Amino acid sequence: MHVPNGKTIFEDNCGMCHALADAKTNATAGPNLDVARPTKSETVGAVTNGAPGMPAYKHKLSEAEIQAVAEYVVSAAGKSGS
Numbered sequence: 001m002h003v004p005n006g007k008t009i010f011e012d013n014c015g016m017c018h019a020l021a022d023a024k025t026n027a028t029a030g031p032n033l034d035v036a037r038p039t040k041s042e043t044v045g046a047v048t049n050g051a052p053g054m055p056a057y058k059h060k061l062s063e064a065e066i067q068a069v070a071e072y073v074v075s076a077a078g079k080s081g082s
Helices: 006-013 040-051 064-075
Strands: none
Touching: 006 064, 040 064
C-alpha cells in the first residue's frame, strides 16, 4: 500500500502560498504555518474545504493525501527546518 508523503504534497501544493521552515518555503500569500501552528483538524478542514483566500483541495487530493499533508504540517510547524 502506498503511503502519501505529506512533505512532498505540501511542497507541491501548499508551499507557493504558505511559509513553513521545515519545507524551506517562505511564501506570504497565506498564513505562516510556523506561527499559526494549526491543529490537524484545522488543517484537514482548510485543505479539504478551503479557507478565506484559499481554494479547496478535496477534488485534487485524495483523503489519504489530505491526511498526510495535515499530519506533516502539524508535526513540522514551529520547528526549525533541517
